[in-house]
Every structure is written in C-alpha cells, then in structure tokens.
Amino acid sequence: MPFDLTRDDPSVGVIILTRKGTCAFCSGGDQVLRNEDGYYDHENIGRLNVLEFQVQIRLLPKPVIAMFAGYAVGGGHVLHMVYDLTIAADNAVFGQTGPKVGSFDAGYGSSIMSHLIGPEKAREMWFFARFHSAVEAEKMGLINTIVPGDDLEKEIIKWCREILRNSQTTFGRPNFSKFN
Known part of the structure; x- marks a missing residue:
C-alpha cells in the first residue's frame, strides 16, 4: 500500500503530497488507463481503487497536507479535500469535471465537500x-491558505515545523473519526 512506509516510521511526522511540475496538482483519473472495469495499468493489472486510497489517507495517524499550484479539478479536487490541510499557490484552480464527462465521485468527496462548505454550496459545485x-476556494472553506507560488514550499515547511512542535501521539486518534 502507498502509505505503509510512512505510517509506522517514527522519523516521519507529517506527510506532504504535491504535484509533479507546475501546471496541475491533479486533474483526476488517467482516462487512458481506464476500461469498462475500472483503472488498469499498461500491463492490464488493476490499479488502486480511489475509495481505498481515500480511506488509507484518512486513517493515517499523521497529518497529511496538500501542497499545490495549478489545477485541482475532478478527482484532484476530491483528493485535496481528503487531506487534513491544503496550502495552495495563488494560481490554484479548483472544481469538478465529473458532471461534464459523465463521471461521478467514487469515494468520499461529495460527503467531505458538504462538511467543508455546506450542502447547498457542495451541490452547486457538483451540479x-x-x-x-x-x-474563492479559501472563502468557501475548501483550503486553509493561499500563498504566492514562489513561497509555497517555504510556507509548507513552516507549517510542518509548527505541527512537529506538538505531541505526535495526539494525531493518530482524530484521523479515525474523520468520516463522522
């Protein structure tokens, strides 16, 4: 599983997930790898189920922070909401694409979004x-803060250092109740 190495490693106190490159955090599932039965790699081996991945993140006994610039749309938009905290660059763009392409939230995204911004605003985003x-995302409560793109990494390090000054034993428990 993707987080097995970090879950039990005492030298890891905070997990940061970010993008590769500067254009997008995540635009959702790779449609090239999708067939009628779900997502498969190029050797036709089943890939990690999105719901299973979201549950793994939510059950991690360590804070998980999304750090991104660019687009977080579709599955990428859902993904950042599953994390504990989100720090975004000032060029970040958020939104859903599923309704435009006949796709739906296969995980906890719609539920989490409803908790973050309220059911009416969540339905507006989906519809x-x-x-x-x-x-706009910060005003809605979708993200924690916005920083200039050049300061993104510096800000995430600052946040991590502040988090790590606190007792790490307290972080395991809240993650088990994140779906309530």
Whole structure:
C-alpha cells in the first residue's frame, strides 16, 4: 500500500503530497488507463481503487497536507479535500469535471465537500461544475491558505515545523473519526 512506509516510521511526522511540475496538482483519473472495469495499468493489472486510497489517507495517524499550484479539478479536487490541510499557490484552480464527462465521485468527496462548505454550496459545485480561483476556494472553506507560488514550499515547511512542535501521539486518534 502507498502509505505503509510512512505510517509506522517514527522519523516521519507529517506527510506532504504535491504535484509533479507546475501546471496541475491533479486533474483526476488517467482516462487512458481506464476500461469498462475500472483503472488498469499498461500491463492490464488493476490499479488502486480511489475509495481505498481515500480511506488509507484518512486513517493515517499523521497529518497529511496538500501542497499545490495549478489545477485541482475532478478527482484532484476530491483528493485535496481528503487531506487534513491544503496550502495552495495563488494560481490554484479548483472544481469538478465529473458532471461534464459523465463521471461521478467514487469515494468520499461529495460527503467531505458538504462538511467543508455546506450542502447547498457542495451541490452547486457538483451540479454546475464551475472552476473556482484560490481566493474563492479559501472563502468557501475548501483550503486553509493561499500563498504566492514562489513561497509555497517555504510556507509548507513552516507549517510542518509548527505541527512537529506538538505531541505526535495526539494525531493518530482524530484521523479515525474523520468520516463522522
């Protein structure tokens, strides 16, 4: 499993998930690898189920922080909401794409979004599939903070150091109740 190495490693206190490159955090599932039975790699081996991945993240006994610039849309939008905290660059863009392509949330995204921004606003995001700026996302409560893109890594390090000054034993328990 993706997080097995970090879960029990006492030298890891915070997990940061970010993007490769500068254009997007995540735009969702790779449609090239999708067939009628789900996602498969190029050797036709089944890939990690999105729901299983979300549960793994939610049950990690350590804070998980999304650090990104660019687009977090579709599955990427859901993914950042599953994390504990989100720090976004000022060029970040958020939104749903599923309704435009006949896809739906196969995990906990719609439920988590409803808790974060309220059921009415969550339904609006799903029904209209509009994109939102980082400023709009912060106002809605989708993200924790916005920083200039050049300061993103510096800010995440600052947040991690502050978190690590606290007792690490307290972080395991809250993660088990994140779905309530």
